[in-house]
Amino acid sequence: MKVRDGITMGNFHLEEKIIEIVERALVEDIGSGDVTTMAVIGDEGIEAEAEFVSKDEGVVAGIDVVWFVFRALDPSLNFIPFLSDGDEVKKGDIIGIVKGDVRSILTVERTALNFLQRMSGIATLTRKFVKAVEGTKAKITDTRKTAPGLRLIDKLAVEIGGGVNHRFGLYDMILIKDNHIAIAGGVEKAIERCLRFIKEKNLDLKIEVEAQSVEDVEKILKVGGVDRILLDNFNIDDLKRAVDLIGERFEVEASGGITLENVREVAETGVDYISVGMLTHSVRALDISLEIKV
Numbered sequence: 573m574k575v576r577d578g579i580t581m582g583n584f585h586l587e588e589k590i591i592e593i594v595e596r597a598l599v600e601d602i603g604s605g606d607v608t609t610m611a612v613i614g615d616e617g618i619e620a621e622a623e624f625v626s627k628d629e630g631v632v633a634g635i636d637v638v639w640f641v642f643r644a645l646d647p648s649l650n651f652i653p654f655l656s657d658g659d660e661v662k663k664g665d666i667i668g669i670v671k672g673d674v675r676s677i678l679t680v681e682r683t684a685l686n687f688l689q690r691m692s693g694i695a696t697l698t699r700k701f702v703k704a705v706e707g708t709k710a711k712i713t714d715t716r717k718t719a720p721g722l723r724l725i726d727k728l729a730v731e732i733g734g735g736v737n738h739r740f741g742l743y744d745m746i747l748i749k750d751n752h753i754a755i756a757g758g759v760e761k762a763i764e765r766c767l768r769f770i771k772e773k774n775l776d777l778k779i780e781v782e783a784q785s786v787e788d789v790e791k792i793l794k795v796g797g798v799d800r801i802l803l804d805n806f807n808i809d810d811l812k813r814a815v816d817l818i819g820e821r822f823e824v825e826a827s828g829g830i831t832l833e834n835v836r837e838v839a840e841t842g843v844d845y846i847s848v849g850m851l852t853h854s855v856r857a858l859d860i861s862l863e864i865k866v
Contacts, residue, residue, distance in 0.1 A: 586724060586728070589724050590636075590637055590640055590724070590725070591640060591644065593721065593722065593724070593725060594637065594640045594641050594644050594683075594687075595644055596721070597641075597683050597686070597687070598641070598644055598645060598680070598683055601682060601683050602645075602679060606675075606678065606679040608678075609675050609678045609679055610675075613674065613675050613678075617673060617675075618673070618674045618675075618866060619671070619672065619673065619674070619866075620671070620672070620673075620674035620677055620864050620865065620866045621669055621670070621671045621864075621865050622669065622670050622671075622677050622681075622862050622863060622864040622865065623666050623668075623669050623862070623863050623865070624638075624666065624667040624668050624669070624670075624685075624688065624860055624861075624862055625664065625665070625666055625667070625860065625861050625862075625863055626661045626662065626663060626664065626665045626666075626667055626858070626859070626860055627663060627664075627859035627860065627861060628661075628663060628858045628859040628860070629660075629661065629662050629663055630660070630661060630692055630693070630695070630696030630699075630858045631658060631659070631660055631661070631692060631695040631696045631698075631699045631732070631733055632655050632656070632657060632658070632659050632660075632661050632667055632688075632692050632695070633657050633658070633688075633691035633692045633694065633695035633728070633729045633732040633733065634657070634687045634688040634690075634691035634692060634725075634729065635653045635655065635656060635657050635667075635668070635688075636657065637687045637688075637691065637725065637728075638651065638653075638668075638684045638687060638688050639651050639653075641680055641683055641684045641687060642670060642676075642680060642684065645676055645679065645680045646672065646673065646676035646680070648672055648673065648676075649670055649671070649672035649673070649676055649677065649680075650670065650671045650672055651668060651669075651670045652668055652669050652670070652671070653667065653668035654666055654667060654668050654669075655667050655668065657695075657732045658695070658732050658733075658734075660699075661692075667688075667860065670862075674864065674866060677862075677864060678864070681862050684862070685860060685861075685862055687725065688858075688860055689857035689858050689859070689860050690719075690722075690725075690726075690729070690855070690857050691725060691726075691728070691729035691732070692729075692857070692858035692860065693729075693855045693856050693857040693858045694726060694729035694730060694733065694851055694852055694855050695729045695730070695732045695733035696733065696858055697733070697850070697851055697855055697856075698712060698714075698729070698730050698732075698733025698734060698735040698851050699733045699734050700832055701735070701832065701835055701846075701848055701851070702733065702734035702735060704832055704835050704836050704839075705835055705836060705839035705846065708836075708839040708840055709839075709842070709844060710838070710839035710843055710844065710845065710846050711735070711736045711844065711845050711846070712734070712735040712736070712835075712845075712846055712848060712851075713730075713735060713736045713737065713738045713825070713845045713846065713847045713848070714726070714727055714730040714735060714736075714737055714738055714847065714848070714849075714851050714852055715738060715827075715847050715848070715849045715851075715852070715853075716738075716739070716741070717849040717852055717853035718852045718853070719852070723740065723741070724740075726852040727740065727852075729852075730851055730852065733851075735851065736845075738845075738847060744777070745777060745778050745779075745780065746766050746770070746777050746778070746779045746780065747780045747781075747782070747802070748762045748763065748766060748779070748780070748781040748782060749782045750782055750784060750804075753782070758791075759781065759783075759788060759791050759792055759795070760791060760794070760795050762781070763779070763781060763792070763795045763797055763798060764795070764797075766779055767779070767797050778799040778800065779797065779798040779799055779800075780798065780799060780800040780801070780802055780825070781798050781800075781801060781802065782801075782802040782804050783801055783802065783803055783804065783814070784804055784805065785810070786810055786813050786814055786817070789801060789803070789814045789817055789818065790817065793817065793818065793821065796821075798822060799822060799823060800822055800823040800824070800825055800844075800845075801814075801818060801822050801823070801824055801825070802825045802826075802827060802847075803824065803825065803826050803827070803843070804827050804828045805827075805828035805829060806826065806828075808837055808838070808841060811826060811838065811841040811843065812841045812842075815841050815842040815843060823844045823845065824842070824843045824844050824845070825843060825844065825845040825846070825847055826838050826841070826843045826845070826846050826847070827846070827847040827848075827849075830846055830847070830848045830850075831850075835848070
């Protein structure tokens with residue numbers, strides 16, 4: 573999928589959003605100018621070619637975002653990707669090349685690599701989780717534990733890695749969590765208030781509610797009216813019991829303490845979604861370098 577040709581993700585048209593993020597990143601890094609490049613190279617118009625070289629094995633993500641980075645700084649730069657988002661890469665593979673004024677390449681290098689490395693790291697980890705649950709009905713989904721200001725970028729990387737996106741923010745889905753339930757005076761009251769709110773405001777929003785025990789699940793089932801039940805930090809036996817109780821009435825999501833070592837076992841309980849915060853909040857960037865040839 574090509575962002576530069578127009579792309580939607582969820583309910584968002586991403587091109588304008590990504591341009592905003594890219595421009596903020598460039599302003600943050602360049603400020604009043606790349607003084608090192610200006611001092612070393614000056615006004616010389618030296619043409620160069622640079623290769624994005626993978627020093628790691630993983631999944632490439634961020635190709636189109638990098639294209640926007642180059643276009644935002646210097647539209648004359650010619651970025652030629654050899655791989656597409658979602659392609660697997662091995663150590664030593666050349667992901668793509670950029671040609672043009674060496675001053676522009678040096679100035680934009682770090683910003684381009686920051687996006688490509690972070691997004692590829694997220695996509696790589698997501699792909700590992702997706703492969704771990706193959707053959708089950710469970711889908712791997714992300715959370716709101718993203719880098720501030722980079723949520724769309726992070727969630728795009730999850731999608732490229734084969735995962736699915738959960739809500740984008742506090743505005744596009746109702747998610748009743750433990751603190752909401754405590755303040756409302758119980759899960760039943762919390763659900764009833766949300767149903768009333770949606771009706772009064774004439775909103776088209778799904779409702780997800782968190783359960784922390786099988787007893788909570790039983791209470792939610794009595795009230796009904798929700799779309800998904802989130803089973804938070806359940807052990808495997810309780811997950812199985814909860815899934816059996818819920819049946820096909822509502823979607824079921826598992827979360828809390830999910831790792832590559834236990835995700836398969838969680839998926840085999842029959843849940844529909846498994847949310848994994850570590851996809852975005854503690855991801856290791858893929859090791860990629862930009863090697864310039866004058």
